[in-house]
Amino acid sequence: MEQEILRALFPLMVERRRHLHRHPELSFKEKATSAFVAEVLQRLGVEVSTNVGGFGLVGNIRGSLPGKTVALRADMDALPIHDEKICEYASQTPGVMHACGHxxxxxxxxxxxxxxxxxxxxxxxxxxxxxxPAEETYPGGAASMIEQGVLDGVDAIYGVHLWTPITVGTVASAPGPLMASTDEFFIDIQGRGGHGGMPHKTIDSVVAASALVMQLQSIVSRSIDPLDPAVVTIGSIQGGTAQNVIADRCRLSGTARCFREDTREMIRSRIYDLAEGTAKGYGAEASITYMMGYPSTINDEHEFDRFFRVAPSVFGVKAEISPKIMPAEDFSYYLQRVPGCFMLVGAGNSEKSADRPHHHPKFDIDEDAMLYAAGLLITMAESYMEEHA
Structure with missing residues (x-):
């Protein structure tokens, strides 16, 4: 990698990032962002295809020498969060911000x-x-772009995520599973409502739902190998209208995350069994809606080895092996089709107020991380091409 060329591009990286930060767009609505990217690529003379899998774009740069095709991916969408930062590049769209680094x-x-x-x-x-487009919202943009042929002829793929939990100047990844699968479920408990002073005449959906919340916690603690990471979280419980009314219906919603497909299916099966069984025990009925989301992000071990070998040559960054993490990524769909590696690039720096967690209303990054991220993508691609020349 020619480091001086990349360093000279850094001010432009910052300028473009701040423009995008001021003008965020939600998943499946990235029209202006897509147009901005297309204009830059076309000005560079890159072959561009637009409206791929929604507002997605594909650009091809053909080298003068024969060789392999390496894909590099960036996501473009923002989140429905109001930007609370006080800075000149804060979001100008109320209720929408880039709170994840896209x-x-x-x-x-x-x-x-x-x-x-x-x-x-x-x-x-x-x-x-x-x-x-649309990494943040299921079904995401990766699957639809793949359906439209974005990986046709691709030999390897790499992606990065700017990651504030890691200090700037450090990069991390893992061989095999890196990020979890993510599924969502909704459980409606149907009871029989009535007067709060006459509970014997009712079937209390809130009581049944409360018991189910506790039962669901036993899935991870008693049905899964302690060495196999998994999470089952109930994020909301909604039932009832007044303090003296026993609720006819109560709804639970939650998420399930893990790294193995057999564990994933077992969690799903146990949620159905426990919901139906617990509801029945209280004389109620359970209706379950279960949505299988993104699969686990699983790196190719050879491509992880490449990352660990070449990363230190990128402006002297420190490379680490990342622990498995429970957030999910639809980059997983690309890795199911093509060998590759997804890499976390440290973007945290408390001295620059870049120490908030992702999806926080004051989220920001140390923009120096973009230089390391670009260098890492370039170095990975060049290494692969040289190895397969």
Whole structure:
């Protein structure tokens, strides 16, 4: 990697990231963001396909030398969170902000595009740039882009996530599972409502639902190997209208996360069994809606080895093996089709107020992380191409 070329692009990365941060767009609504990206790529002379899987874009940069095709991906969508930061690039759209770093991902990949356009004469093969919509909202944008052929002819794929839990200057990934699968469920308990002073004439849906909350906690603690990480969380319970009315219906909603497909199916089965059995024990009925979301993000072990080997050459960053983490990513769909590696790039720095967790209303990144992220994507791609020349 020609580090000086990339360093010269850094001010432009910051400028573009701040523009995107001011003008965030929610999942499946990234029209202006997509147009902004398309305009930059077209000005660079990149072959661009628009409206791929929604507002997604695909750019192709063909090198002068024969070789493999490596895909690099950035997500573009924001979140329905009001930006509470006080800074000149704060979101100008009430109730919407880039609270997860996708603006930085997009700005980073645009810089990578500029880099490879400058290096065409030395480029072996082809770089495919994937600007993906709707990572934050199921069913996500990755699956629909894959259906429209974004991975056709691709030999390897890499992606990064700017990650504030890690200090800037450090990067991390893992061989095999890195991020969890994520499923959602809704359980409606149907009882028989009535007067709060006459409970014997009713079937209390709130009591049945409360008992079920406790039963569901036994799935992880008593049905799953303690060495196999998993989470079952009940995020909401909704029932009742007044203090003296026994509720006719109560709804639970939650999420289930794990790393193995057999564990995933077992959790789903146990939720059905416990919901139906507990409701029946109280004379009520349970209706379950279960939605299988993103699968676990599982890195190719050879490509993780590449990451761990080449990362320290990227501006001297420190490479670490990441523990498994429970947030999910639809980059998992790409890795089901093509060997690759998803990598976490430290973006945390308390001195720059970049120490808030992701999805926080005051979330921000240390923008220096974009330089490391771009360098890592470039170095991974160049390493793969050289190995397979």
């Amino acid at each position: 603006d930085g991902h997009t700005a980073t990949l645009l810089a990578v595009a500029e880099y490879f356009c400058k290096m065409k004469d030395q480029l072996r093969g082809q770089i495919r740039l994937i600007f993906q």
